[in-house]
Amino acid sequence: MYTEVVDNTAPLAAWVHTLLDMAFDRSITGRHVVALVLIFLQSVFLGIIFITKKVFGENTFIPSLIFSILFFFSFDNIALTDELLGSGFLILALDHLFREIEFRMPRDETPFNLGLFLSIATLFYLPYITFLFGVLIILFLFARTNGRKILLMIFGFTLPHLFVISISYVNDTLPKVWEYYYLSNLSFDKEFVVSIKELLILGGLPAFYLIISIVMLNRLARFSKYQAQLLQSIFLWIGFCFIYFLFCKEVRPQTLIVLIPPITFLLTHFLLLIRRRRLAEMNHGYL
DSSP states (O other), X not given: OOSSSOOOOOHHHHHHHHHHHHHHTTOHHHHHHHHHHHHHHHHHHHHHHHHHTTOSSSOOSHHHHHHHHHHTTSGGGGSOOHHHHHHHHXXXXXXXXXXXXXXXXXXXXXXXXXXXXXXXXXHHOGGGGHHHHHHHHHHHHHTOOOHHHHHHHHHHHHHHHHXXXXXXXXXXXXXXXXXXXXXXXXXXXXXXXXXXXXXXXXXXXXXXXXXXXHHHHHHHOOOOHHHHHHHHHHHHHHHHHHHHHHHOSEESGGGGGGGHHHHHHHHHHHHHHOOSHHHHHHHHHHO
16 A cells, blocks of 8 residues: 555555455445445444443433434435544444443553554544544543553554554555655645535534533433533543544545534433423434
């Protein structure tokens, strides 16, 4: 990779696309099917995370349904993009982040796996590196993570990248990898595949429900200390989503999929706060 051709595709994404070319040739339908399977798996796993981590006051798979519905705010999201491939590992990282906040126990594998999954996500789409700094801040504020765990997480993050760098060094392609993968993907240069106005139109309805959810949570919600920490962590995660947008080289609907898990979190709280079942079903139908 990165030799005799100018390309900034992340290594793992390029390898996955190579395997898909071998399996489906240039079939768009095959890639849509794989993308739908990935969306389904991510929605189910996110629902399981929220249940096992006791995020809500009751066990429900409403988050899985909301996650799936939100993914279809644009037909482009069904495409098998690097963002979609990496977002699954961001959800895995979110699982370990909740686990660290929940237990606060000396479990060395949790911060290591947290860094590892974040690293793998960046090997599919490098701008996801933004969430490494977000996770560090969240751990510092809500998990009281000590220096040893921070070093474990950083080691877990650097390990896959050291592996890629080692392979490129052996193949004498390290300067190309540095130029076309690392430097190219962390620049502020942007290409607007869709305009800001079109993105606002696409995300208008989810944004409307997001604002309502925040207002409802502020006025009516009663959380335990643990649930309040998770809510604050989600707000920080959303903040780093906007920082992540600064590093995205292409602005398109797929750029917004990092917002789907936190919006799902807040919308689920909104629906569970509505006492009358008929009103809840009506709002759920409008989603």
